[in-house]
Amino acid sequence: MPNARFSIDDFIHQPRIAYFSMEIALVNDIPTYSGGLGVLAGDTLRAAADMALPMVAVTLVSRAGYFRQEIDAAGRQVEHPDAWEPSHHASRLDAAVALNLEGRQVWVGGWLYVARSRTGGGIPVLLLDTDLPVNHHQDRDITHYLYGGDEAYRIKQEMVLGVGGVAMLQALGFRVIGYHMNEGHSAFLTLALLRRYAYAPEELRPGESRYDVPRVRDLCVFTTHTPIEAGHDKFAYDRVQQIYGDLLDLATIKLLAGQDRLNMTQLALNLSEFVNGVAKRHAETSRKLFPGYAVHAITNGVHSSTWTNLHFGALYDANVPGWCHEPELLARADRIPDEQIWQAHIECKRDLIDTVQQRTGVALDPDQPILGFARRMTAYKRPEMLFADLERLKAIARKRPFQLVMAGKAHPKDAEGKRLIEALHGHMRELNGIIPMAFLPNYDMATALAMVSGADVWLNTPLRPLEASGTSGMKAAFNGVPQLSVLDGWWLEGCIEGVTGWAIGDDNTNANGGDAAMLYDKLEQVVLPLWYDNRAGWVAVMKGAISKNAAYFNSQRMMRRYATEAYLR
Template sequence: MPREFLNTERIAYLTMEVALRPDIPTYSGGLGVLAGDTVRSAADLELPLVTVSLASRKGYFRQRLDANGRQQEEADPWEPSERARPLQARVVVPIEGRDVWVGGWLYVLEGGLGGRQPVILLDTDLGENSADDCELTHYLYGGDAAYRLKQEIVLGIGGARMLHALGFRVRQYHMNEGHAALLCLELMNRYAYPNDDLRPGETPYDIPRVRDLCNFTTHTPVEAGHDKFPYDLVDRVLGDFIDRQTLRRLAGEDQLNMTRLALNSSDYVNGVARRHAETSQHLFPGYHVRYVTNGVHPQTWTHVAFAGLYDRSLPGWSHEPELLVRADCCLSDEAVWQAHQAARRDLVALVRDRTGIGLDPEAFTLGFARRMTAYKRPELLFSDIARLKAIAGNHPLQIVMAGKAHPRDEEGKRAIEAIHAHMHELAGVIQTAYIPNYDMAVAATLVAGVDVWLNTPLPPWEASGTSGMKAAFNGVPHLSVLDGWWSEGRIEGVTGWAIGNGDADGDDATHLYEKLDQVVLPLFYQDRAGWLRLMKNVIAKNASYFNSHRMMRRYASDAYIR
């Protein structure tokens, strides 16, 4: 391990997935992309972080779609030795009564401003392990409950042990979701009291010390979304790693709830948007859930044409994105429109290359891309095909979509098929393209090249959402349900528009059609000066704030320095 990473105390950031670059498939979606942006901002700001994740040698999956939109999953392997260097240390973790060896790889992420951050990718594909144990770090979110529990042992317990073996001095641990919560059990064993010092009935663990070391960020606003494991499985896989009475007290009486374990073992707990923190507070009463609203990495998600414009007009923006607050008065209409046209050309080229569909480079383009699952409501836009066609009859409209469904999410897969059926219904009236195999590279082109970014989750299930923030760096306004970050970022008619009033039982489809037909499209086609004023407002009021530099400075001041 290079000495430069060991000469200062660091924050250990543990995450099941992390998006380092498009061709390293160690991420599946928003959680991993957020983790990658966290590391990139830490590099730019020179915050001492060390990230721990899994090597995920077989990746998530490569999506292939047939003509009817049926999703087929293909392997998406990568070779860690081509991008990272092997670690010299190895540790063991207890699984089903045997020692499983954990090695790893060091990936050095270099920020745009010269900072460097170590990322450790844990790997059990070692000669010392059985064939089954070698595969524990192969598949991101693969396998059954037993496989997931074993992965989380590798991440939490193995991650803590690997950091110790490599000589890192850890100031604080930050768990990105509950997947890493078994880290807390490892720390409890590390800081256990000598048995001779205990009175009858006393816990053998210095839990206050562990809590002082741990921070926990929850991303899931519904109870069903949190990892839980039955105790008979825990007993079989984890054995007597920790006193069962203590574990049940911290993680739940009926089953091991990873979120409750993290909540009870952390002094600092936060949600990822103001509304999400409120939802989490109701979901887990008795805990103090703060909020640090997510952000996105400025340079990663800003199209090269806009980055050049900002470099010329607002130098220093990539280190201090708050300088973008001046965009509304410092950027000319012509320069903003030229940058947008460059981004649009890249999107048109991508769609033609990946789908064979030729978009109209002058027509209003609506973008929607995210994980395809029920609560995201990807079909809401197509609720009334006749109404949608009538809207397009008033003003030309085209749609670009993308997104994967989890291999076991049959409802999400059916949604992709239904969208393709709607595409055929709209043929000749609304050009619609669905880009397969959504990843970071596709996302960057999409959020920059469309005219409006659409988001339609069922409230209050959107913890934060970050795609609209990425769009904001490219002057693209948001049209969204009032949930997640948009509850904070929306200034009606200034940074975008709301769909409905944020209630789960509202008629959001009708509100969406009305907003498109009566507000958004007329402004785009009939008031170009007003539209450009809107684009500059989006940059000035949303991009300047909803970025991962601000997010990391908040974590540093609120969580890490205490």
């Protein structure tokens, strides 16, 4: 068992920051993540392990996973269960805590997984689990399905995560000096803390609140990740009371979480001393979305060794010793000989071509550039933008041939996202024989690494200003792959035109047609000519992506910012 040599006793000797996240991407074959939020959480813990930061993470075990994606003959997404067995990867915790949900006592046990560093250290991750024989049958699956079920199911999940997580940390003997909420799903932990630090009636003067709000605020950090309305959970108060009626008095909750519905984001905002967005532009957007709150900016980063292909890792080991733990050293990557950079890329590209052939039967040409596009399939990501003018796209491809590899899942309840996947497959059929295209099903961490390292150009087309950060382009940068993207999220900070990659348009909101035309112009007039006609110039951009983007947009830098600005206030 990977974590057999660790026990809770190895981690409770020093005070820790407790990091709460509904999803965490631990490793590829543990399906406890759906996309970028979970992958960021995993990178956060991997960087914390590298830096020996005293943290402990709390999440749900999600035994049934998210889902395994199949694409049928018509190009439609089909979802299959993606269950995993915790005992194969983690050790059972010797503790359980009880919550009262819908009038029943629900016991919460869990598992210890350790996010390991290459230097030998690790961060404990508690995977909360209600699938215990003592529980009523309808409560055993509360922690099964990531983002599954109806409103009542989500409330119970988030109660287990927030309230159960706080109780489990205490039961195990952790000394917690701060609580970091990665998005609002875990905001019920603030109410648990208010109850813990409530004043006794005899301590109160007339008119004073029984809850020590300043003390709880001082303990809490909140990272908001999305300006999309669907990303902010809101629950009916009568349903919350029905499930967990005695959490706090209703008047107090409404002051903190909103009068009409319990807004988990508002609850976290009101009970956190430090709040941040995940890029400079996202922080600006969040200040407009949440007026009156001070929203700081800590731009996301990705974990260096996790997202660097072995071919580039070996190249960096030989030329930039220590890059793995100090990614800022990659600022020296511009000294690596051009032919070594290009050869490492060719090997990554061969790996991607082999993966595409094995999984889809599509044969790609190593002598033509590959555009990569992979992310959650939903409307604001605009995966269809490249296909806005098929005749223009065909004309570009006839002049300068290119290939396209795509991937991504749509949430099972996102009908528009599913329609987009089907539409992409329709475009693939229409462009057959003109633009070689492949869609890799069941997008996961392994597929992501193959794509961000094997593509020649990384494409990103979100609708401004809805891309909070976006991290796939950062992963591409670690592999010398430049990004062609709309100026939103991190790319506003990372784009140096013609040096680290290229912008689609400017820093203004454009209609889909306008952005698409600018994408075609940049592809036809700048990107493809450079790839075909000026190899030295292309490698210079690859070096720019590594030395200026990978050297900065990494999770080690991100965690230093959290440690100094949020945790050690």
